[in-house]
Amino acid sequence: MDTFIPAGYEVVRDAERCTGCGVCERQCANGVHKFDKSTGKMIADSNKCVNCHRCVCMCPTHALKIVKSDDTYRLNANWSAQTMNEVYRQANSGGVLLSSMGNPNDYPVYFNKILLNASQVTNPPIDPLREPMETAVYLGKKDVEIKRDSQGRLIDTLAPQLKLSTPIMFSAMSYGSISYNAHESLARAAEELGIYYNTGEGGLHKDFYKYGKNTIVQVASGRFGVHAEYLETAAAIEIKMGQGAKPGIGGHLPGMKISDDVSKTRMIPKGVDAISPAPHHDIYSIEDLRQLIYTIKEATGYKKPIIVKIAAVHNVAAIASGVARSGADIIAIDGFRGGTGAAPTRIRDNVGIPIELALARVDERLRDEGIRDSVSVVVAGSVHSSADVVKAVALGADACYIGTAALLALGCHLCRNCHTGKCNWGIATQRADLVKRLNPDLGYKRLVNLITAWTHEIKEMMGGMGINSIEALRGNRLMLRGVGLNETELKVLGIRHAGEDM
Amino acid sequence: MFKSNLGEAPFEGEVKIPSGCAVSAIIDRSGKTFTGEKIIRSIATMHDRSNGLGGGFAGYGIYPDYKDYYAFHLFYNGFTSRKETEDYLNKHFEIVYSSEMKTRKVKGIINVPIIYRYFLYPLSKKLNNSLMDEEQYVVKCVNQINAQIEGAFVFSSGKNMGIFKGVGYPEDIGKFYLLDEEYKGYAWTAHGRYPTNTPGWWGGAHPFGLLDYSIVHNGEISSYDANRRYIEMYGYKCSLQTDTEVITYVIDYLIRVKKLTLREIAKVISASFWSTIEEKSEDEKREETFLRKAFPSLLINGPFSIIFGYNGGVMALNDRLKLRSMVCAEKGELAYISSEECGIRVIEPELDKIYSPAGGEPVIYTLNEGGKE
Numbered sequence: 035m036d037t038f039i040p041a042g043y044e045v046v047r048d049a050e051r052c053t054g055c056g057v058c059e060r061q062c063a064n065g066v067h068k069f070d071k072s073t074g075k076m077i078a079d080s081n082k083c084v085n086c087h088r089c090v091c092m093c094p095t096h097a098l099k100i101v102k103s104d105d106t107y108r109l110n111a112n113w114s115a116q117t118m119n120e121v122y123r124q125a126n127s128g129g130v131l132l133s134s135m136g137n138p139n140d141y142p143v144y145f146n147k148i149l150l151n152a153s154q155v156t157n158p159p160i161d162p163l164r165e166p167m168e169t170a171v172y173l174g175k176k177d178v179e180i181k182r183d184s185q186g187r188l189i190d191t192l193a194p195q196l197k198l199s200t201p202i203m204f205s206a207m208s209y210g211s212i213s214y215n216a217h218e219s220l221a222r223a224a225e226e227l228g229i230y231y232n233t234g235e236g237g238l239h240k241d242f243y244k245y246g247k248n249t250i251v252q253v254a255s256g257r258f259g260v261h262a263e264y265l266e267t268a269a270a271i272e273i274k275m276g277q278g279a280k281p282g283i284g285g286h287l288p289g290m291k292i293s294d295d296v297s298k299t300r301m302i303p304k305g306v307d308a309i310s311p312a313p314h315h316d317i318y319s320i321e322d323l324r325q326l327i328y329t330i331k332e333a334t335g336y337k338k339p340i341i342v343k344i345a346a347v348h349n350v351a352a353i354a355s356g357v358a359r360s361g362a363d364i365i366a367i368d369g370f371r372g373g374t375g376a377a378p379t380r381i382r383d384n385v386g387i388p389i390e391l392a393l394a395r396v397d398e399r400l401r402d403e404g405i406r407d408s409v410s411v412v413v414a415g416s417v418h419s420s421a422d423v424v425k426a427v428a429l430g431a432d433a434c435y436i437g438t439a440a441l442l443a444l445g446c447h448l449c450r451n452c453h454t455g456k457c458n459w460g461i462a463t464q465r466a467d468l469v470k471r472l473n474p475d476l477g478y479k480r481l482v483n484l485i486t487a488w489t490h491e492i493k494e495m496m497g498g499m500g501i502n503s504i505e506a507l508r509g510n511r512l513m514l515r516g517v518g519l520n521e522t523e524l525k526v527l528g529i530r531h532a533g534e535d536m
Numbered sequence: 537m538f539k540s541n542l543g544e545a546p547f548e549g550e551v552k553i554p555s556g557c558a559v560s561a562i563i564d565r566s567g568k569t570f571t572g573e574k575i576i577r578s579i580a581t582m583h584d585r586s587n588g589l590g591g592g593f594a595g596y597g598i599y600p601d602y603k604d605y606y607a608f609h610l611f612y613n614g615f616t617s618r619k620e621t622e623d624y625l626n627k628h629f630e631i632v633y634s635s636e637m638k639t640r641k642v643k644g645i646i647n648v649p650i651i652y653r654y655f656l657y658p659l660s661k662k663l664n665n666s667l668m669d670e671e672q673y674v675v676k677c678v679n680q681i682n683a684q685i686e687g688a689f690v691f692s693s694g695k696n697m698g699i700f701k702g703v704g705y706p707e708d709i710g711k712f713y714l715l716d717e718e719y720k721g722y723a724w725t726a727h728g729r730y731p732t733n734t735p736g737w738w739g740g741a742h743p744f745g746l747l748d749y750s751i752v753h754n755g756e757i758s759s760y761d762a763n764r765r766y767i768e769m770y771g772y773k774c775s776l777q778t779d780t781e782v783i784t785y786v787i788d789y790l791i792r793v794k795k796l797t798l799r800e801i802a803k804v805i806s807a808s809f810w811s812t813i814e815e816k817s818e819d820e821k822r823e824e825t826f827l828r829k830a831f832p833s834l835l836i837n838g839p840f841s842i843i844f845g846y847n848g849g850v851m852a853l854n855d856r857l858k859l860r861s862m863v864c865a866e867k868g869e870l871a872y873i874s875s876e877e878c879g880i881r882v883i884e885p886e887l888d889k890i891y892s893p894a895g896g897e898p899v900i901y902t903l904n905e906g907g908k909e
Binding site for chain 1: 807811819837
């Protein structure tokens with residue numbers, strides 16, 4: 035017998051505003067709304083509602099709102115309703131709990147406890163509306179040997195580099211976990227912005243090969259969709275060793291999201307759960323990683339940077355140091371808040387460390403060992419705003435990956451039900467009728483708007499600090515101050531507390 | 537490490553102190569030498585750009601009789617630190633001549649440390665055992681004295697050049713060291729300091745020197761910690777926390793380790809904007825793009841005007857936006873650099889040429905072919 039679990043949220047309809055037009059019914063893939071013939075009115079079943087806000091946004095008369103249910107168990111500071119419901123669900127099903135998107139729990143957000151500096155008197159702020167302000171970055175190895183030609187001119191001996199117009203990229207989200215239209219929006223936006231998007235582990239749809247110059251392709255433990263042409267098409271190749279949302283395990287794509295096209299692109303059977311292995315079965319140690327890096331470099335003629343993506347775990351600094359010595363051009367670190375299309379809840383909510391701390395330690399460690407120049411560092415895992423980008427760069431990042439923020443730009447309302455495949459916003463679904471709700475012509479424009487707006491804000495903050503090139507911000511930790519942080523936190527972040535002098 | 541007796545105030549190196557300043561330089565490209573009288577007059581004219589909390593000079597070609605020896609200038613707190621330092625020097629160098637620095641009493645120059653000068657060269661056995669080249673060996677010894685001997689500070693360590701500095705207005709410091717009488721050089725640089733708060737430390741005055749390199753700098757760089765954390769990867773330790781110190785190390789790294797030319801270095805530390813590079817010739821575009829891609833963390837941002845002195849020349853360089861004033865001028869074989877035009881006109885009213893170099897455009901004056909070093 036299944037225990038009934040009351041809905042966490044209730045659909046509230048303003049009867050006076052509702053015209054019974056039925057838009058809500060047509061928009062809800064969860065079947066919440068329906069027309070009640072007996073009363074001649076629209077009614078809602080809140081138990082089916084995931085609170086994605088699609089109906090609220092689409093209702094032409096704004097007759098709908100979703101409120102937190104005031105139904106409650108006997109209050110208990112130790113056993114929350116959420117915890118109790120999870121026990122009921124597992125007793126009902128016998129299954130592992132699945133969740134989507136990043137860890138929503140109440141852990142500290144260090145970016146929010148870091149403040150930026152600005153120039154006053156002794157050093158002028160620079161006005162980005164009137165002076166040039168540079169946000170372009172090159173990612174790749176900088177440990178260059180100076181060589182000259184017979185005329186004494188410098189020769190460019192640098193390893194391959196990725197040029198970004200602004201230090202932001204779209205992080206790995208696979209075709210399968212998100213829709214064709216979502217991928218098209220990301221690809222077109224990356225191309226227009228002069229940045230990169232990332233295929234995740236789902237392969238690359240043939241239609242998107244034309245965006246190859248702005249595409250990072252992933253090689254993950256399942257090797258889904260990996261073949262010579264796939265590698266050849268990309269601007270860079272990312273070896274996914276781990277993901278912030280689920281360190282220590284592989285990817286999950288529920289079978290109901292594996293359509294014909296997804297199956298073809300991934301080179302896996304249709305309709306069957308695709309669960310990639312926890313480790314790469316050819317990488318059981320660091321020296322094996324080196325072999326895969328050089329295998330891919332050989333396969334692509336040493337023309338493309340290789341990114342190694344790792345999850346932020348306790349020993350991240352030492353791991354990053356090992357990766358830096360293994361031939362990787364770029365290390366991507368994904369913090370424990372990072373998003374996902376599907377992850378076991380317990381893993382997502384309990385494994386890994388905050389990206390701010392991981393970044394600070396990795397950057398410091400690579401410098402201590404004198405090898406910061408042999409890799410670029412890209413960070414991910416809840417970069418919420420342009421301010422977070424600025425803080426990450428000042429802590430030592432070369433660039434940031436954003437995933438959730440990009441999906442929000444496409445309409446996502448963080449209902450965290452991606453794994454059900456019924457995304458009403460046409461993002462995390464493969465159902466044709468839902469996918470078409472996301473118009474890539476509009477979607478890509480919204481992504482371009484978001485990154486353009488953030489870039490403007492980054493320039494404003496840089497200018498305020500008297501910095502007119504993002505290079506001069508990287509690792510410039512004197513520009514940061516912690517507020518409300520304890521000594522250990524400050525030490526790990528390598529910053530001073532607010533109020534302490536330069 | 538040498539410190540003044542200032543009670544509770546923090547010392548240079550314990551806090552980072554922003555400061556405005558005046559800089560000035562004169563070089564006779566024919567190699568003819570002249571006293572420090574002119575450079576003192578030049579920097580004195582810009583009196584209001586300093587606030588009496590630091591001044592200093594570097595002279596090149598001033599020790600022709602000892603030109604093959606490293607000239608160490610040292611501040612001491614007392615005789616114990618002197619004794620300890622001299623023991624150290626004797627263990628690592630052959631000292632060919634040493635004496636207390638000749639100074640005169642000048643009103644306003646107070647809290648004067650003990651100042652000594654040594655001409656020396658590395659003991660060959662020690663040098664060979666160190667597996668370092670001679671310059672690395674000297675730098676390492678200087679750093680060791682400065683970091684480890686309480687109350688001692690090496691503030692000049694080059695050959696046939698010397699730095700003279702202290703707390704006070706620069707013109708008073710110049711007279712204090714008798715630069716207008718005792719020394720003749722083919723090039724002089726000067727610095728007047730305007731720190732916004734001060735530990736009043738003699739070692740914290742400028743120029744900052746490393747071997748024969750000296751830097752005088754006006755500005756407050758906003759890239760400080762990015763530059764510092766980068767350069768410290770390569771064995772430098774920014775113990776003074778001054779902009780001048782980090783700029784000196786950056787230039788030293790690019791010259792000695794990376795073997796870049798001064799012009800190339802200018803394109804690293806005061807790089808052209810990407811949009812400007814786009815408009816340049818193919819050769820320049822290739823070179824400048826490469827340098828920016830290879831050394832992004834050595835871009836120096838924020839306002840600065842620096843004069844870099846070395847055996848055989850001086851280089852003037854502004855930040856890419858030219859947020860600090862600096863003018864250059866020429867008269868025959870003489871070349872001048874100054875924060876303000878008045879600093880030049882006061883010593884040479886009639887000039888062949890005077891101009892204001894653009895941000896990021898290095899101006900390099902070197903001794904002519906015939907000019908001796």
